[in-house]
Amino acid sequence: MYLFTFTAILASAVTTASAAGCYSETGPGWGDLRQAANNAADAVCNGDSGGVAGNFDGNSKYACRNLGETMKAEFWVTGTGSLSDQDCKFGLKEEINGCGWGGENTHGSFYYRSDPNDGQC
Structure with missing residues (x-):
């Protein structure tokens, strides 16, 4: 009984954690x-081409691609x-591949947001 309860709670936590930060459908x-x-x-x-990777001092960097x-x-x-x-790609792609409608999340000391929208940059 305890194993079942623990497993159910753990499964719920894993599901919640993997969906955290995803935008609604x-x-x-x-x-x-x-x-x-x-x-x-x-x-x-x-970062070598002026991208969003590189040094941060609490600032935000934004990019848009059609x-x-x-x-x-x-x-x-x-x-x-x-x-x-590499870390930049991981953070942004997690919100692309793990969230069908985009999302946002924090990894370490960085916040990432990947958001699909209608229109052009």
Whole structure:
């Protein structure tokens, strides 16, 4: 009985944790443009080219990329310290691949937001 209760509580916590930060299923979602959004996250995290990775002093960095003729991906990163390209990609892509309608979350000292929206940048 105790094992079942513990397992049920643990499963509930894991489900909640993996869904934390995802936006509700309203508005535009990634849909067929999920791979294009992943490619856009790769592009905006290139710190060597003025991307959103790099050094932060509590400031926010924003980037927008068109995913098609009628949709865009908007990205925000806020934090303190040095953010590698790899960590930037992980944070932004987690909200793309784990959240069908985008989302936001905090990892370490950085806040990430990946948001699909109608329109162009």
